[in-house]
Amino acid sequence: MTTFVGMSQVGNNSVEFQLQGSVKGKENYEPISGVQVSTDKGAFTRTNALGEFKIRASVGDMLIIQGPELQTVRHIIKSEEDIDVLVEGYGSAIDTKSKKREVSGARKSLMEHQRFLDSANFYKKTDLEKSIDFVASSMELLGSAGNKRELSMSLRMLGEIYTYHGQYDLAITNFKDALAAQESNKTKILLGKTYVQNGNNAGAMEVLEPLVEVKNMVPYQRIELLEALGDANKASNNLKRAQDYYKEGLLIAKKNQISPKEIDLNSKIADVFASEDKLIEAEGFYQNSLDLSRQVAPERLIQESEKVADFYNQKNRFEDEIQLRKQNLSELEQMPRSSRATDKKGAVKDTITSQRINYKIANAYIAQDKLDEAIPYLEKSIVEANRDDDLVVQKDATRTLSEVYRNKGEYNKALESYQDYVAVVDSLYVRKEQEIASAAQFNREIANTQNRISSLEQERELNQSKYSLAVTEQQLYEETSKRQKWIIYSLIFGIALMALTAYLYYRSNKQQKLANNLLALKSLRTQMNPHFIFNALNSVNNYIAKSDERSANRFLSEFSVLMRSVLENSEEDFIPLAKELQLLQLYVKLEHSRFSDKFDYEINVDQHIDVDAFQIPPMLLQPYIENAIWHGLRYKEEKGMLKIVLRQLTKDMVEIRIEDNGIGRKKSAELKTTNQKKQKSKGMGNIQKRIQILNDMYKNRVEVSISDLNQDRTGTKVSLKLKKQ
Template sequence: MKRILSICFLLFFSGILFCSAQNKATSQPVFLLKGKVVNAADYSPISKVNIEITGKGYTTTNNAGEFVIEARIGDELVVRSDDFKTVYYIIKDQQKITVEVEKVENEAAPISTRSRSANKDFFRVYIDSANYFLKKDAKRSIEYVTKALESVTGKNPTNLQNAVAFETLGDINLQWQLPDLALSNYKQSVNFSPNINTRIKLAKAYMRNGNYQESIQEYKNLLKADLTPYQQVEAYEGLGDNYKATNDAVKSVFNYQKGLDIANQKKISPKITDLNSKIGEAYAKGGAIEEAQTYFENSLTLSKSENKKRAVEEKNKVADFYNQKRDFDREIELRQETLDEIQSMDAEESEDDINSPLTPQRQNYKIANAYVAQDKYQEAIPFLEKSIAEADKKEDLVVQKDATRKLSEIYRDIGDYGKAAESYERYVEVVDELYIKKEQELSQATRFSKEIALRQNRITSLENERKLNESRYKLAFENQELIEKNNKIQKWIIGSLIVIALLLLFTAYTQRKNVQQQKFANNLLALKSLRTQMNPHFIFNALNSVNSFIASNDERAANKYLSEFSQLMRSVLENSEEDFIPLSKEIELLELYVKLEHFRFKDKFDYEVTVDESINVDDFVIPPMLLQPYVENAVWHGLRYKEDKGMLKINFQQKDKETVIITIEDDGIGRKKSKELKTENQKKQKSKGMGNIQKRISILNEMYKDKVDVIVEDAFENEAGTLVRLTLKKD
């Protein structure tokens, strides 16, 4: 009994401490803080300065440099502009304040490097390497940018090279959460070459650094330039992001909508999804819940057509909206779907960052919170336990802390004080661990920022290297006579090497050409061999048909069949030496062949041959006897075994000026059933006709660059029938 009372007292006391800590920050009254920002040099007012109370309010100075903002004593005031260093001020009283700042001039000095005998292409190689390591290793990425500038042949890199180098530095710093450094890099890049995409990145960096007014102005200036539709969408989206960050929901929605209109008009699918989602967020932030729900439903539907990760992100975002709307059942449903999809994602798609909301521990925690909001404590407990286990496995101390505390509170509310105390003790342990970890992270972040800044200083020091190299060049001119003598020898050597290299290149070219010619000749021989194999195969099958008529004592039918057969043989033999024949001849040959097969199997199938009137059949050529084996397979292996009368359709359809689609479709028994009907002897024997066709197509495509493409598939879902789709290109 004493143990239970002590636990209750402990929980009661910890609750009081927690409440007092929560209320301490809000105990101070809110008042309107008035202030002014002036230039320290001449006390002139500075307009459009970003004024922000950390995590609370935002405003800007007017033309007189004055501002008014809601604040409490103890709040941190941040005064930020592109023209001076950011000022941080702790509010001590309600008196009007004057902030004096010193303006700085930002000049981009051209970066020069020492001359070296490297190829100019090394600059691009190093920049590509920097981009490769951009998300993996910031230090190594910056080293490659430095090497890129050092590799430039001559005294100075070009403006374009400097612009690319500094843009890459900006990308690195923005990726690693150093927007102040990224701002400086992008501005230098734009000074060298005012590229539109770099200016868009500069505007984004302004916003990431909290310089909202500068970002807004940059986006507005961009909209006056000649932008592509995608860039226009990015500019309006950026304006919407800035206005949303400064709590101006009306302007935020207005700009998002303009971007969405362009994205819809130009069918920029990813941006359509993003902007629907952002409009939903803006409406939700402004309290327009019904409008927000409409756009969130749009974004949720659109995201399903994109990659799985994007769809999961959107589901999580919409689930947050339903939480705000207090529609907890719908929130839980979406989070369950999100959780299932996160667990089914591939390793490359899954989110490794523990701060991301797309982790199992965070989703389980949010599902538990939704149940708690409905007073369904028993349903919440399993999800909190899963969240704690997953967070412990992935060392996510933040979620582990919150979930452990929440679990302790639930056990307390349902009267299980033993488990409540146990969970609370674990909560205290996790808080201690988290505190130590945060201290380490802050220390590491400080060291990281310093190291990045030092590595970038290497790039600015290249200018000093340039001056030193100029003095070396003067000394080099004094030895010009000696250099000229050496040059003559070098020219003779280089000339000899060039001649040798040209001879080697000519020899290699000749050998390569001979190899190609020999390969082409071999392919021609192979095609001819396959054609000669096709003719006996075809004649053998046709003679089988004649034999069947004779065996049935139907001499008239046999004579008629032989007459038609002789006409077909004449056409086959006439074309047997040709690599290609006009499509019109192949159609005539095919119609004659189908007529013969139908003559024998009248009671088994009917047929129709349709040719698109828009096809100029004499403009297209096709290897002779290419289609006949597919028709033969349709009749002999599909339609012949069908119990009722079947249908054979042969269609020639023009896809475009350069392509004809030929389809051979039957509603016979299908490939699977035909295979089952084969005898053991037939199974051991491979189809001679189809094998030859596949070899011919393979050789033809190798020689004439994918001239013929064939797809054979089941015609119907029940595996009955066969559909052959052959694509024939003109050239």
């Protein structure tokens, strides 16, 4: 695979083409990999394991070849023909056949190493695990004789992967290891930029400032260095120094016509002026970034325009802000959705989404007290955010719309919008919980992969030791057998130590999984269905409102008994079946006292069942009974019937069946509102999670199935099969 980076060119009247070539030693024609190849226009690439390269260039450009082990070569491109660059003094002549075979094998190894790194770079942004696997494969390929240069390249690639995924501490560690293997300006710049992203500005300047004195640095690399130093000083509030670095980088970018960096640096200089309240200078540099962006790509123009619009917003220039954002909306609508900026999971980025732009336009109108003009943009933002599943913008826009209606005195619409806002907040809360769980899993995977790389490096060092010992043994073949036995015992001890480490690692993972399961169970057990608590308290309130003090006291007393029992059992994975039946009888009694006109109930327990011999998770059946009452029997026109039946299937298994002759699951689903359809029953979700975890820990003790009671799809039957412990 060939690594190729093409930089956008602005203002170049010559026709660009893809120039191909190779870099080899003049004495032995040995390919030279990893050489920096650039043009005076800013294009940049490196040679692959075969010494080959591809780069965008024009006739008349100067080709610059640089590397740590060779003198800089400059060549004027005169045609589109391939170029072979021969470097003097690289390597020596190869005379013997055995030496030729050795070089051939090493060359293949270098080719494979570069191929693995190219693959890791390809998957860097889309598949973390796969990209790290390729880096690990490249390190395994080095073996005991791998040189420092290739090891440094592998560690640097690993640092780049971690940087992209926000694991800055791991990235810094690997960049430092890469520098320990071999000094490299590129690695130092990457380390400095990662320090800035991690908030260690002093560390960034300590690494980057000595590079300013380095001569013959590639222009694009020099620009990255100056930009990183500007970022570090800006973050440290050294605005004058930051501006000096940015301006120096901008001069180099203009000289070499590196347009993307010209845009970046103009924008950053404008940011510095804006923070100093130098509005005229800031606006001038922002305008420069906009003019350059128009020549690059629509996406970049919109990004820069939004930054300028934010600047107008901060300075209360709302009319200018609105006009610019409307232009951005027009540009965005002309772009195909497939070309809009998206993140690695496919969700549209916030920076250039139409829903966020519409929301910001609405806020600008609100700041001017133009509420009627703001409403259409808020409504459009909500619709587009819902389409793109952007809950954050949908939440903010819905809340703002409710406030606008309230300020206008349209309280019905304000209430309706606020109810939509509450629904979106609930959905966002569920998503945040899922994101937290995913982030925890992601961090565990990151830790595992880094441990694997560390183990691989330790293994490589051990292999190098073994290799050195083998060479020494060959040279000192006539030494005593005592020394030979010592080497053998050392190897056995090393293998035993690795086996013990692997066993302890396996046991630690197993214990961690058990601890996670116990923590999840404890969390789920402490969650009582909020609908039941809310409705029960409402019932007490209704009794009090009707001056039925006796019924209120009775209901509250029974409800407190139920709640006390639930809390007492919250620390247990399983309780006796007899105790669970007592809780269910009390729960159904409470619900029946509230809906006595809607259903009757009966609880039938087979007399042959030894209920004390069976254990069941506490409050496992309550959500199913609640669903039967609230979604089946409550909507039935005539009085319904709830049956709870316990029968013994085998000596070690009982069946608990919950039946209701209500309206059925299909009819209940049709009666749900749009908001209700978006919500998931938290109680049912908790039950499913608890059953899954308990079955995993206790070998499938609980089995639940739900079906329609009648052929016309009315009524519901829940069958729960429970095994004896």
